[in-house]
Amino acid sequence: MTESARPALPVQERSRETRRRILDAAVTCLADEGYSAATTSRIQQMAGVSRGSLLHQFPSREDLLVAAVQDLARRREGGIAEPEPGAPARDIDSSVGLMWESFQGPLFRAAMQLWVASPHSAELTAALKPRERELGRRIREVIAEVFGPAHAAHPDFDSLVAVINTSMRGVAMTYLFDPRPADDEPLLPVWRSIAHRILDASA
Template identity: 35%
Template sequence: MTPPRTPPRTALRDPKQDRSRATRRRLLEAAVACLAEHGWTRSTVAVVAERAGVSRGAAQHHFPTREDLFTAAVEHVATERSAALRALHVRERQERERAEERGGAEVVGLVGVLVDLYTGTLFRAALQLWVVASYEEQLGARVAALEARIGRETHRMAVELLGADENVPGVRESVQGFLDMARGLGLANILTDDRARRDRVVAQWARILDDALRAPH
């Protein structure tokens, strides 16, 4: 083990900067929650500021325009999703090392966990932004770039988690199609609680995916 390093002089904490960072983070999290619950139309800077317990002036200091706030919120969504996926990956790897071997039952569990990433608040917020970005040109380019980055990262994680070998022809598309299914299942959960149906679909498709990854076409 390496000894803990003493913090460099520039990293000394500045209480004012800390407060500013905390305010910024509260605004971003409020923006994500607002988007997920109330959609784009009702998610104004004023509504987000009130939810965050921040003055409108302070909100506008951090994010001069509505687009700035929600673009930064997309970044925040992306970072949170990434962190959740990384944490999941580490846990799964530890469990795999303890079990020493992978089996079909494990793939079924992994498929369920990956699908769950598309049914929470982060997916709801991302979906709202995705849909609005389809006709809001300025937002569109930024969100498209972000989504491409998230898509690549999610794919990489899924490949690692599932222990898939992308050198085998078809395996890359098998994993991609599975993530498209997960996205579709997330969308099906937006209007009504779709859990019962989703659980049955996940159980069936986890078996199909497991076969496809073991005996690729």
């Protein structure tokens, strides 16, 4: 069957494909161009869809960005390198390195744009808060699995993870205006040293 003779996709499948293209474009626009540039017109252009198709899926910019919040949360959770069942725990250095990796890439940059914008939009804030809380809970669970049960059982483990996560998030935000190789981050050995001082004491 030739390309032109292929049957058209069912309506529901076309609708899902259009929605996927729009959300992908929204995330890319947020990550690469910032919140102010993420207008419906710009996202429509990047997605390669008609104005009518975009408005059918998302009647307003707020509707689109709220959907982007939900999509980002799902994709960020899916990007967590959860260990395979039965896999051995990573060592402390590689576990801390994995935490740092989670703050790199377009999904984090897009989420950061939404965090900064949310205080100016009640609808965006209402959509963002529960998603980020659930995502944070899920990330903490995976981090505990990565470090392994012996380290996760340390009485100061949760506090350690919270402190390192908060520090990493703050440092990662500076990469938005000062791009540089993340592997060369001078605080990475400091975070590892802190983790060793606390967790090795229980070994």
